[in-house]
Amino acid sequence: NAGVTQTPKFQVLKTGQSMTLQCAQDMNHEYMSWYRQDPGMGLRLIHYSVGAGITDQGEVPNGYNVSRSTTEDFPLRLLSAAPSQTSVYFCASRRTGDAEAFFGQGTRLTVV
């Protein structure tokens, strides 16, 4: 099992550009989520999904879109990148009812 795979690992965007951060898991987990982590801060929840076709907003959803068309994939879209979205983004997954969540290695995004 590869676990939770995030691509790309690093990305630099210009203000106003759009892009999609990819997250894939091969553990057949129903629950997936996206977090962002700013320097010196804890993780903040952006969006989450409890299964294919179902998504919900977290603490800081503005400026981000998600969709969940398959169990395996949960992409995060930045519609119009802003410098305030410079951060490290983590994707996580877990089986519904399990305590343990598995995290990817993160995508480091810089918006200039």
Added chain:
Amino acid sequence: DAKTTQPPSMDCAEGRAANLPCNHSTISGNEYVYWYRQIHSQGPQYIIHGLKNNETNEMASLIITEDRKSSTLILPHATLRDTAVYYCIVRLYSGNTPLVFGKGTRLSVIA
């Protein structure tokens, strides 16, 4: 979900036990205590969780007070590789409840 309070940082000598406290005075009866850690800039890693009984696994022990208003994560023999930020999280044990992270405790294990 109940809020948690953790000290921002702690030091521990290598080989000694590291005791990381967490206050969760507003915890409700069906909320669990979870601990995760984040080593350097990696993704967080699950450590342990519990409801009201003490729990132990290969990584750590979790001691929850009888009134459940606080808990302590114990790393019995800390190594340099245990240097990390440790997060105490309280949440319902249900499929749809997300993990909400605070700022955690930065543990530095010193040789």
